[in-house]
Amino acid sequence: MSTHTARPSIESARRDAAHFIDGAFTQGxxxxxxxxxxxLDNSVIGHVPEAGKAEVDAAVTAARAALDGPWGELTVAQRTDMLAAVANExxxxxxxxxxxECLDTGKPYGTASHIDxxxxxxxxxxxxxxVKNISTETFILDTPDGANALNYGLRRPKGVIAVISPWNLPLLLMTWKVGPALACGNTVVVKPSEETPLTATLLGEVMNKVGVPKGVYNVVHGFGPNSAGEFLTQHPLVNGxxxxGETRTGEAIMKQAAVGLRQVSFELGGKNPALVFADCDLDKAVEGTLRSAFANCGQVCLGTERIxxxxxxxxxFVARLKxxxxxxxxxxxxxxxxxxxPLVSMEHREKVLSYYKAAVDxxxxxxTGGGVPDMPGDLAQGAWVEPTIWTGLGDDARVVNExxxxxxxxxxxxxxxxxxxxxxxxxxxxLAAAVWTENLARAHRVAGKLDVGICWVNSWFLRDLRTAFGGSKQSGIGxxxxxxxxxxxxxxSNVCIKL
Incomplete structure (x- = not known):
């Protein structure tokens, strides 16, 4: 958690975005x-260039050249020292x-300065x-002729990685992929969400400042079908x-990845539950659920929509959460x-408001809530909605399932x-669940029976970055x-040497 207390004006971040290809910024x-x-107010931050096939090809080609050249020639120590310098910058x-980040998303400084x-x-x-401290397997095999064979594992970079990141936590979730990809020796081409292009672009300046070789980190802007996203996932030099993002988009990407048998790693949609038992600490349960349902204006893949x-x-519980x-x-x-x-965009606001109407219907x-708040001045033009709680719906209701x-x-x-x-x-x-109980046996019992990738007990969003993170069923792969x-x-790779 950061102790940073400065509150810079978001106006300083207004600018046009740019592609970052082979170490240079370009409009394509x-x-x-x-x-x-x-x-916040639907004002124009700037313009974002849309990449075509030529820009995507240039980015992927630069990534491939860096992989085969200067980046691939670095030792693990040299590479990881450089990534530590990226973090420091x-x-x-x-x-x-x-x-x-706050200009693109509208989220409070208190959130972004402590988390994002x-x-x-x-x-x-x-x-x-x-990467510096992980080991691989080693075995000694007795052979029929009485000799021994030494087997050991080697980890090699997969190659050029396409990173397609979402808009809700733009920097955090993008670097959650770029960090390990580069640490392992890969190179990347990032397509950030069209809603939040700024911090992915800004990271290009950091890469140049600390001396990361050209082509290691690339950014192309655009949309999905017939745009940068599709061109990137179709590119034959992309190895993973x-x-x-959304499950539906993941399905489309998986079809593209099937051509050439490229591996995929997906963290997709969720409709996450919280289970609040009568033996819980009610203060903690209400406080934790207030965060899990309403943090980041509810735009968190791990957030709670079913309680x-x-x-x-x-x-x-209802009265206190209200x-x-x-x-x-x-x-x-x-x-x-x-x-x-606010929500991330006026388009997303229309989607959320359509569910507000569906719930009533x-x-x-x-x-509480259920509509659009009265906001002062220019903020009245922004993507604001009221935080909302419902009760009384059947288990087949849309807002309970979608x-x-x-x-x-x-x-x-x-x-x-x-x-x-x-x-x-x-x-x-x-994807995720939260369980609130002071009964230790129940905590273990219930957590083990929930079909989720991560289950929090008496907490939420408490992350140890060493642990496995991802979803089951239609919430992801890997x-x-x-x-x-x-x-x-x-x-x-396995190396076998007869001794």
Whole structure:
């Protein structure tokens, strides 16, 4: 957690974005661009160039050349020292990254300065240390002729990695992929979300400042179909594809990756449950669920949209969560009192508001929220919605089953542990869950029965970056974190020497 207290003006981050290819910034040759809008007030931040096939090919070709050239010639120690320097330079330019991230997303400084920017830097240091300290297997084999054979494993970089990152935590989730990819000796071509292009572009300046060879880190901007995303995933020199985003988009990328048999690593959608048992610490459960359902305006892949509360404490929990939600303060990122920003875009706001309407149409009781807040001045033009709680819906309701990705949740009572587990698992997703109980045996028992990639007990978003992270069912393929990231970003070779 950062101790940084400066609050730079987000106005300093207004600029046009650019591709970063082979160590140089360029607007490309397509002549196509789009306006990047700030979700706070829908004002224009600047313009973003759209990459065509030529720009994507130039980026991938540069990445391949760096892999075969200067980057591939570095020792592990040299490479990881350079990545530590990248992390330090992100910290040195903390204010620049903070302003850019908050301008693109509208999130409060209090959130980005404690989570997004520090984690963006930490991802490089952590994976550099992991690569330096991880071992591979070694075996001695007795052969029929009485000799021995020594077998040992070698990890080699996979090659050129396509990194397609989301808009909700732009720097954090992009470096969560770029950090281990580069630590393992790969090179990357990043396509950030079209909604949040600034910090991925800014990282190019950091790479040049610390002397990362040209072509190791590249950025191309664009959209998905018939744009930079599709051109990148189709490129024959791309050896692996890592993506965080919607399940539907992951399915489309997987089809592209099948041509040439490229491996994929996906962290996809979720409809995450929280199970609140009557034996919980109610103060902690309410506080934790307030975070898990409403942090980052609900735009967190690990966030809680389904809350199941044991009946004896149901009414008390609903009342206390309602009070917590109504204590949230919507406002500009720089204001110390702000605890919630807007959604990422006006388009996403329309999606979330359509679910707000659907909930009412299906008979929900609106405990709080459910509409658009009155915002002062220019903020009235921004992508704001009210944080919202519903009760009273059936298990087949749309807002109970479909990922909304907004500041909202539905709360339903349950009567038995078995019922709670059944309700939690009744989804096509399987990303994360939270369990609130002071019963140690129940904590272990329930956590082991939930079909999720990560289960928090009496906490939420408490991350040890060495542990496996990813989803089951339609929430993803593969795992990231610690050695698990190395499994994707390297090819493991066995060397057998007869002694």
């Amino acid at each position: 040759a397509t002549g196509k661009s789009w306006e990047n809008h700030c979700p 992100i910290t040195n330019r903390f204010d620049d990254f903070l302003a850019a 920017i520090p984690r963006g830097a930490a991802n490089f240091k952590m994976f550099a240390e992991t 594809i890592t993506f965080t 199941y509360v044991e009946r004896p404490i149901f009414e008390a 009070a917590g939600v109504e204590g949230l303060r919507l406002g500009r990122p720089e204001e110390p009192s702000t605890t919630m920003g 299906e008979g929900a009781t609106v405990v 990922e909304i990705f907004g500041p909202c949740c539905h709360i339903r009572p349950f009567d038995t542990e078995e019922e709670a587990i059944r309700l939690a698992n009744s989804t096509r997703y399987g 795992r990231e974190g610690g050695v698990h990231s190395l499994e994707f970003y390297t090819e493991l």
